[in-house]
Each structure stands twice: as C-alpha cells, then as structure tokens.
Amino acid sequence: MPTVSELDALTDAQLIALYAPANRSERLVRANFISSIDGSATLGGLSGELGGPGDKRVFDLLRQLCDVVVVGAGTVRAEGYGAMRLEPRAALWRAQNGLPEHPAFAIVSRGLELDLDSDVFTKAPRRPLVLTTASADTTRRTALEHVADVVACGEKSVEPQRLVAELLGRGLTQIHCEGGPSLLGDLIAADELDELCLTLSPVLEGGAGPRISHAPQPSVPRSLTLEHLLLADSMMFTKYSRTR
Numbered sequence: 001m002p003t004v005s006e007l008d009a010l011t012d013a014q015l016i017a018l019y020a021p022a023n024r025s026e027r028l029v030r031a032n033f034i035s036s037i038d039g040s041a042t043l044g045g046l047s048g049e050l051g052g053p054g055d056k057r058v059f060d061l062l063r064q065l066c067d068v069v070v071v072g073a074g075t076v077r078a079e080g081y082g083a084m085r086l087e088p089r090a091a092l093w094r095a096q097n098g099l100p101e102h103p104a105f106a107i108v109s110r111g112l113e114l115d116l117d118s119d120v121f122t123k124a125p126r127r128p129l130v131l132t133t134a135s136a137d138t139t140r141r142t143a144l145e146h147v148a149d150v151v152a153c154g155e156k157s158v159e160p161q162r163l164v165a166e167l168l169g170r171g172l173t174q175i176h177c178e179g180g181p182s183l184l185g186d187l188i189a190a191d192e193l194d195e196l197c198l199t200l201s202p203v204l205e206g207g208a209g210p211r212i213s214h215a216p217q218p219s220v221p222r223s224l225t226l227e228h229l230l231l232a233d234s235m236m237f238t239k240y241s242r243t244r
C-alpha cells in the first residue's frame with residue numbers, strides 16, 4: 001500500500017526520507033510536474049499559478065536531493081529561470097551529506113536561443129551544461145561555450161538516451177527534470193523516465209492549457225506504481241515509479 005500522509009505534519013527529515021533516492025549509485029531519472037485537476041500544465045501560460053507553499057516545499061526538496069536539474073529551453077525562457085543556486089539551508093544539508101552545495105544545471109536546446117547575460121549563466125554557482133544537437137548553429141554554440149559546457153547529444157534532436165548517458169558519464173546519477181512538456185514527452189517516448197512526481201492542484205483551468213507531456217505521437221502506454229500520496233488541504237502530491 002502506498003503511504004498516505006499530511007504534508008504539513010511531516011518534518012523535513014520525514015519528507016526527505018519519502019523522496020530520497022534509495023541508492024545514489026543507481027541512476028534515477030525523475031520529473032516533477034504540476035497539473036490542474038482538469039489536466040492543464042499552466043494557468044495563464046505559466047505553471048507557477050497552479051502551485052502554493054506545499055508545492056514549493058516539494059519542488060525545493062527535489063532540487064536539494066538531485067545531482068542535476070534538467071530543463072528544456074522553452075521552460076527556461078517561459079518561466080524566467082535564474083541561477084541554479086539553492087537556499088543556504090539546503091546547500092548546507094547537501095554539504096553535510098557529501099554533495100556539492102548546488103546541483104548542476106543542464107539546459108536542453110536545439111536552437112540555442114539562450115540569454116547569455118541572464119542570471120542562469122552570470123550568477124551560476126556551477127558552470128551550466130547545455131545539451132544540444134550536432135546541427136546546432138555554430139555561432140550561437142561558440143558564444144555559449146564562453147559561459148557553459150555545450151555538448152551534442154544527437155544530430156537533429158537531443159536524444160534522451162544520450163542525454164542520460166552524458167549525465168551519468170559525469171557522475172550525475174540523480175537526474176531531475178523540472179520540465180517542460182516537450183522534454184517530458186521525449187523522455188517518456190524513449191522510456192527513460194524512472195519516476196514522476198505529480199502535484200494535482202485543486203483548480204479547474206477550463207481552457208486549452210497544455211498537458212504536462214507533449215509529443216507528436218502517443219507512446220506505448222507505460223505503467224507506473226504509486227509510491228506515496230501527500231495531502232495539503234485539497235492539493236495532492238504523488239510519487240509514481242516506473243514499473244519495468
């Protein structure tokens with residue numbers, strides 16, 4: 001039976017125990033998304049309006065526990081990402097647990113239209129990684145190489161298997177995807193996703209908002225197992241693992 005708990009009743013240590021990887025030497029490709037009850041990944045074009053304090057607590061904790069945060073360039077641009085820098089308390093916890101103070105940050109982009117003057121690069125505590133394609137624009141690539149490690153993981157698209165292999169090759173076994181729907185769709189299609197943390201926000205979007213996953217073709221249906229369910233008022237936090 002999956003554990004069912006009240007989120008607010010859990011201490012930080014108890015919450016960490018629920019989300020901590022069982023074995024850091026084994027790969028874990030995890031994604032964290034939020035959806036409205038009627039399946040929209042956005043409210044007014046962004047995911048932030050769907051969230052709340054409980055969601056922020058889980059979102060921050062998942063960053064604290066991972067080796068690398070992976071995000072599609074569409075989400076970096078839409079959500080206005082800054083540097084991948086954790087709060088001092090989270091950074092201290094990581095240091096005490098033998099981890100670098102901040103996780104690595106990997107951005108997935110084909111077009112490389114990334115703002116080199118943004119905090120993502122200028123205030124990065126660790127040199128970011130940009131995962132791109134061999135056919136990416138060479139001028140943009142050269143400019144990016146001044147501020148990031150740029151690696152091709154496919155010819156015309158970043159191939160999920162190569163993305164995962166590249167990160168594992170750097171010792172980054174705990175891979176955490178924060179979005180967005182196109183990247184998640186690719187991870188699902190390639191069957192590279194091991195775990196999905198999905199928050200259900202108690203709101204009806206009622207329009208044509210995107211789903212959390214988007215791909216040109218439906219994938220072979222993949223089964224997942226509910227590991228736990230946390231409640232905070234009417235918001236639900238689920239953790240599903242891939243059944244293989």
Ligand SMILES: NC(=O)c1ccc[n+]([C@@H]2O[C@H](COP(=O)([O-])OP(=O)(O)OC[C@H]3O[C@@H](n4cnc5c(N)ncnc54)[C@H](OP(=O)(O)O)[C@@H]3O)[C@@H](O)[C@H]2O)c1
Binds near residue numbers: 159183
């Ligand atoms: N509800 C949630 O939890 C949640 C989470 C994250 C984002 N969102 C929302 O999702 C929306 C953005 O959606 P999106 O689908 O555009 O997000 P996305 O997956 O982050 O971005 C798509 C872009 O990422 C790059 N990309 C993704 N997969 C790639 C691959 N396999 N190979 C090469 N490049 C790849 C490409 O960047 P280039 O264009 O640079 O080539 C592509 O245009 C925003 O409204 C955001 O607020 C919601």
